[in-house]
Amino acid sequence: MSTTLHFHKYQGTGNDFVMMDDRDQLFNEHNYQLVRHLCDRRRGIGADGLVLLRPHAQLDFEMVYFNADGYLGSMCGNGGRCTVAFARQLGVIENSTRFMAADGAHEARVDADGTVHLRMQDVLGQQEVEEYGIFLDTGSPHLVRFQPASTLAELNVFAEGRAIRYNERFREKGTNVNFVEGPASPEQPWQVRTYERGVEDETLSCGTGVTAVALAASKRGASSPVHLRTPGGDLRVAFDAKPDGSFTNIFLSGPATHVFSGTITL
Numbered sequence: 452m453s454t455t456l457h458f459h460k461y462q463g464t465g466n467d468f469v470m471m472d473d474r475d476q477l478f479n480e481h482n483y484q485l486v487r488h489l490c491d492r493r494r495g496i497g498a499d500g501l502v503l504l505r506p507h508a509q510l511d512f513e514m515v516y517f518n519a520d521g522y523l524g525s526m527c528g529n530g531g532r533c534t535v536a537f538a539r540q541l542g543v544i545e546n547s548t549r550f551m552a553a554d555g556a557h558e559a560r561v562d563a564d565g566t567v568h569l570r571m572q573d574v575l576g577q578q579e580v581e582e583y584g585i586f587l588d589t590g591s592p593h594l595v596r597f598q599p600a601s602t603l604a605e606l607n608v609f610a611e612g613r614a615i616r617y618n619e620r621f622r623e624k625g626t627n628v629n630f631v632e633g634p635a636s637p638e639q640p641w642q643v644r645t646y647e648r649g650v651e652d653e654t655l656s657c658g659t660g661v662t663a664v665a666l667a668a669s670k671r672g673a674s675s676p677v678h679l680r681t682p683g684g685d686l687r688v689a690f691d692a693k694p695d696g697s698f699t700n701i702f703l704s705g706p707a708t709h710v711f712s713g714t715i716t717l
């Protein structure tokens with residue numbers, strides 16, 4: 452017997468998500484085959500990840516995020532902005548919210564033009580500078596690698612990102628890998644391309660990734676707010692940099708767009 456599931460499709464700077472209204476909490480979050488199928492671009496709906504919007508006892512809602520491989524992910528910045536837009540569409544929130552995600556509580560607000568400003572967790576302590584780049588956790592693990600000028604467009608992000616993600620250092624837990632090219636002049640954006648763990652491919656944009664890049668770039672002279680350009684569009688990251696190397700009041704800002712809604716037959 453076939454069943455149907457109702458879904459909504461969202462995207463934020465080209466990072467796309469299946470959104471499920473799971474306020475009745477009937478979705479089995481351990482069914483990784485189902486999540487993987489829904490994210491499949493040929494046999495399913497197609498997305499980089501899937502989000503369940505669930506009720507929460509103290510906050511407006513809970514965001515449960517899965518990568519396209521079907522497994523629970525850590526924090527997702529673009530998915531977080533899209534979940535806020537989705538909660539607003541459902542009438543769960545108005546223009547500001549506090550909600551729960553994998554890495555704790557987040558605040559967000561939505562501007563009249565639809566831009567979503569999402570507060571990220573503070574990043575405490577010095578960032579780790581390693582052989583492979585700067586490693587930091589912005590809700591998800593991110594490696595940031597600064598590239599020589601005019602090399603980012605031609606870079607094979609899939610091959611280079613994959614080689615790092617599966618090397619001895621990162622194989623077990625994985626990492627997202629961000630390749631960055633600094634601006635030729637201060638008014639231009641930092642350019643970023645990201646290989647995503649859990650999608651195991653380059654995506655058009657990664658929100659926790661550009662957040663990590665902005666913080667790493669602040670050690671190279673970038674000041675808040677940092678303007679970042681991904682293949683899928685532009686994002687801004689604002690923050691306070693502390694003398695001890697920590698970052699607080701981190702806000703990721705950018706669009707979050709409803710694309711379509713529908714039903715899928717299983």
Ligand SMILES: N[C@H](CCC[C@H](N)C(=O)O)C(=O)O
Binds near residue numbers: 523526626659
């Ligand atoms: N696209 C997501 C990244 C999620 C991180 C995920 N790939 C993981 O490592 O669990 C973002 O916008 O932040």
